Amino acid sequence: MSAFHIIVCGSLVPDPLQTLEPITSPTGPGLKNEAMLPAVLDPWAGHALYEAANLAKNNPGSKVWLVSLGPKAKLQQLMMTIAQKVPFELVAVDGSASGFTDPFEAANALSDAIAKIPGLDRSKLLVFGGCASASRDAGVTMQMIGEKLGICDQFLAVDELSTPGDGSLRILERIEGGRYQVSSCQGAPAVLAWATGKLPVPPNNPQVGMMNMRAIMPALQKAVPAKVGSEGVTFSSVEVPKQKRETRIVKDMPVDEIAREIVAWITA
Amino acid sequence: MNDHMNLKTLPGDDIRQIMWRFSERYDLQMVVQSARGVARGPVARLVANGGRNSHEWTEGKNDLLKTFDESGITALFMEPEEGGYIAGPKNLALALTAFELSWVDAGSATCSLASNLALSPIHERGTPEQKQTYMSRCVPPQPGENRTPWRGAFVLTEPLPYVGVDTSVLSGRVRIAEWNASGEPVIQVEKRGRFITGMGFANFVTVAVESDDSRIKGSCMVILEETDQGTFDRGVPTKKMVHQLSSTNDPSFNMKIPASRIIGGYTVKDGVIIPNYSHSEIIEAVFRRTRVTVGLMTSAKLLSAVEPIIRYQRGRFRGGQSATPGTPRYDQGLQQKEDALHRLVDIWATGEASASLGFAAARHFDAFDPLEREKDTICEAQGLKGRAQLRAFMKVQDEALEYIRLTGNSKASSDPKTMGRIEELRANTLLHYSVMDALAQVICPATKLWNTGHGATTMREAVSLMGGYGITEDCPGFLGQKWMDAQLEATYEGPEAVQRRQLSITMTNELFLAQMRQWIAELREIDAQYPEIGASAVGKTMELWLWTLDHLQKSKDANGKALYHNQRHGVAFAMADALCWILASRFQIADTLELRDKGMQSAADPEGMRGFVSFFTNLCHVQAARAAGEVSRICTELFHAYSNEASASGTQIEAFTEHRNQLDLCLRGARLSKDRAAQALTQVMIPEALDYPV
Numbered sequence: 023m024s025a026f027h028i029i030v031c032g033s034l035v036p037d038p039l040q041t042l043e044p045i046t047s048p049t050g051p052g053l054k055n056e057a058m059l060p061a062v063l064d065p066w067a068g069h070a071l072y073e074a075a076n077l078a079k080n081n082p083g084s085k086v087w088l089v090s091l092g093p094k095a096k097l098q099q100l101m102m103t104i105a106q107k108v109p110f111e112l113v114a115v116d117g118s119a120s121g122f123t124d125p126f127e128a129a130n131a132l133s134d135a136i137a138k139i140p141g142l143d144r145s146k147l148l149v150f151g152g153c154a155s156a157s158r159d160a161g162v163t164m165q166m167i168g169e170k171l172g173i174c175d176q177f178l179a180v181d182e183l184s185t186p187g188d189g190s191l192r193i194l195e196r197i198e199g200g201r202y203q204v205s206s207c208q209g210a211p212a213v214l215a216w217a218t219g220k221l222p223v224p225p226n227n228p229q230v231g232m233m234n235m236r237a238i239m240p241a242l243q244k245a246v247p248a249k250v251g252s253e254g255v256t257f258s259s260v261e262v263p264k265q266k267r268e269t270r271i272v273k274d275m276p277v278d279e280i281a282r283e284i285v286a287w288i289t290a
Numbered sequence: 291m292n293d294h295m296n297l298k299t300l301p302g303d304d305i306r307q308i309m310w311r312f313s314e315r316y317d318l319q320m321v322v323q324s325a326r327g328v329a330r331g332p333v334a335r336l337v338a339n340g341g342r343n344s345h346e347w348t349e350g351k352n353d354l355l356k357t358f359d360e361s362g363i364t365a366l367f368m369e370p371e372e373g374g375y376i377a378g379p380k381n382l383a384l385a386l387t388a389f390e391l392s393w394v395d396a397g398s399a400t401c402s403l404a405s406n407l408a409l410s411p412i413h414e415r416g417t418p419e420q421k422q423t424y425m426s427r428c429v430p431p432q433p434g435e436n437r438t439p440w441r442g443a444f445v446l447t448e449p450l451p452y453v454g455v456d457t458s459v460l461s462g463r464v465r466i467a468e469w470n471a472s473g474e475p476v477i478q479v480e481k482r483g484r485f486i487t488g489m490g491f492a493n494f495v496t497v498a499v500e501s502d503d504s505r506i507k508g509s510c511m512v513i514l515e516e517t518d519q520g521t522f523d524r525g526v527p528t529k530k531m532v533h534q535l536s537s538t539n540d541p542s543f544n545m546k547i548p549a550s551r552i553i554g555g556y557t558v559k560d561g562v563i564i565p566n567y568s569h570s571e572i573i574e575a576v577f578r579r580t581r582v583t584v585g586l587m588t589s590a591k592l593l594s595a596v597e598p599i600i601r602y603q604r605g606r607f608r609g610g611q612s613a614t615p616g617t618p619r620y621d622q623g624l625q626q627k628e629d630a631l632h633r634l635v636d637i638w639a640t641g642e643a644s645a646s647l648g649f650a651a652a653r654h655f656d657a658f659d660p661l662e663r664e665k666d667t668i669c670e671a672q673g674l675k676g677r678a679q680l681r682a683f684m685k686v687q688d689e690a691l692e693y694i695r696l697t698g699n700s701k702a703s704s705d706p707k708t709m710g711r712i713e714e715l716r717a718n719t720l721l722h723y724s725v726m727d728a729l730a731q732v733i734c735p736a737t738k739l740w741n742t743g744h745g746a747t748t749m750r751e752a753v754s755l756m757g758g759y760g761i762t763e764d765c766p767g768f769l770g771q772k773w774m775d776a777q778l779e780a781t782y783e784g785p786e787a788v789q790r791r792q793l794s795i796t797m798t799n800e801l802f803l804a805q806m807r808q809w810i811a812e813l814r815e816i817d818a819q820y821p822e823i824g825a826s827a828v829g830k831t832m833e834l835w836l837w838t839l840d841h842l843q844k845s846k847d848a849n850g851k852a853l854y855h856n857q858r859h860g861v862a863f864a865m866a867d868a869l870c871w872i873l874a875s876r877f878q879i880a881d882t883l884e885l886r887d888k889g890m891q892s893a894a895d896p897e898g899m900r901g902f903v904s905f906f907t908n909l910c911h912v913q914a915a916r917a918a919g920e921v922s923r924i925c926t927e928l929f930h931a932y933s934n935e936a937s938a939s940g941t942q943i944e945a946f947t948e949h950r951n952q953l954d955l956c957l958r959g960a961r962l963s964k965d966r967a968a969q970a971l972t973q974v975m976i977p978e979a980l981d982y983p984v
Contacts, residue, residue: 037981040978041977054975055298055898055975057895057898060302095892095893096894099303099304099319102303102319102323103320106323106362226362227360227362228320228375229375231320232317232320232375235317273338
């Protein structure tokens, strides 16, 4: 077994059930009432976090940090849910989590925060995150974090990670045609941006929550402000996506029929 | 504060945490999230799949127990040393959990609370050994532990004509079965239960019984285990039309158990077993807390109805030929109509007021619990029981009144001498206890009575706002089922008559009335600063109520009979009803002011926060006017309708009329507040879909 120091980069996105209405605000593009909408953990970051916790559990001596860039108050609300899922230590960075922030600035803030974590052993370091975000699909943030931290081994569409026990990594990444690319890596440090993972959302465990929260609350209070956003970026044109959303609640529809309907909806 | 700030979204957790005072309690915030996950996941799916359509305890319902265990809901009741995870009083924690579960289905809340109710007699009055044994058996297994947790049922209610409304009469019996000189007595327990929650799966029951043997004194509660010698018959499921996600049966027991199962233990004097606690003493300690939680179940229903109703109103005409996108008919639907909006404002305002009252009561019991234990220790050490204890409390009454007066005044001044005196008085446990107890004895029955009783009536209004949809199983938010459930909540754990009866006694306690007079002074100060919140109306309503109570207590009707009397329910119960309206409004205003004071400090969107404060202020004003109207009606009826020309003096009529006139004037602007709140409902952004299945 090998011990890993696993950093998970992940933050919040608006709850997808909410009405997400793009607007142009005085500070740039955004969502209507974004600051007041309830938020959830970005699903891609969720995969990364649950995989990290599982890896840590199966490799004694490992530790998980969640490095989150988001508005402090909203991060606190988010923690009340995810802190009950798996053990981790929070490193909070207080800044915008809007889908319109510049990924380079976000990567800068996150890599700076990672570099400052005391006791982090680079020889054991795995940097996890989502391959994309539910609020922005630029898909470049993890690469830039890796570059900033000087980590060359990067895997950017990970579905599965296995660790034979000698410190090496075996990684499955999805490629075109429903096939996987299998990579072997001698070991840490590495960046893994998760596409799906294979673990379900863990059930709540209040004991884990209480243990996590003892460190999370001070971490939130110590959150370093980070200047991220779209300041200085000129949007030569902003096209508000045409909203194409029809929410229906349907009971007992067969899967094939659901699939057929979705395809028809997309191609209409 | 601009009264025309927009309500941008529905209130989220950050708002509720401030209003209900748990923004500093991350343990409670996690409990809320955990309970919500269960409610809007497994519970909602079970209801949507027709889980309520059976009286039997099905596999699907049984699975909920495991879900409660895994999510921490079961262990919430226990202390950390027993396997729980929250230390100290848990009234607010349990109230929040029940609120979250009832947001979807209150039967699931009842199901989760049933074992707690069975454990409560042991928790409140059990011996250390009993507590250790049953708490640790009921706590869910930790990872790596291979153990099935125990479940319990609380067996008080019996088939008619006995226990129900009057809990002092029991037909369940206990007698000595064996008593060897050297050993522990073995007792025989016979009991038939009715409407017993959790009975379908309970491993043990806590049972109220009366002595049927001269060698056992009075009544007591005992613990029966399913493997004890004798009959442990779970009985048939009750065919109830509500709370179907909880198990309810009519069981029957005839068992032999060791006397050590008498809850709280016993002593033997002159060959007679004397239980340390009668069944009444135990159930009083239990119900004074759990009834608050039941009251909050109905509050959750009302507040959960808001979003589905708004969505229904807005989409009412969509799909028809006359409602094309961009037209008011399409965009606003029924929200073009003032009546639909005003009625929804009333529902929301009632929900807010009842939640404020209920959570204030839960917090009060959290503060009160340690004080009560301290009081018990002192009384035990000094041998104060029964009348001796009452005399001890009477002795501190004057100083308790001084304490209430000084604490009211101290808010305006910080005179060190006054503060010193307050501290000195507060240090007297019996005094402090008697002040807090006076309030506890009022706000607990008030929460149970008003939240559920008036809540059920208001829930009917919510159902009606959904049109025919409201009474279908498919109604989003399960509003039809919730309406029916509210009726059970008004009944179980002490029906409305029991609550009115308790209030009619406790609300005349001078220590409570003194606190109410302090509130009037506070409300005047609030009104001076925030005239739009309705504080003047609530303050004047309190004055009218106090004046009327005083008048009723001193006066006789046209036939010469005393007006205020324990058995004169037409008077005393009506005044109890009136008081509940006042209390709910008072605590609603307090919560809104808390949001006004603390909300801006942490607001992610200051403008959005101002919108919430503005909207909740309008709701307070609406509710205050409604409370004023109800109280005014009741007081007027009681003042005039028992008298004739000879029995009420001109001075009394003048004084009463003056109070009423002042109150009437305080209603100014309340309907404008309602208009503003209604307008806000047309603009508030709601989610695309409900976050639980239908």
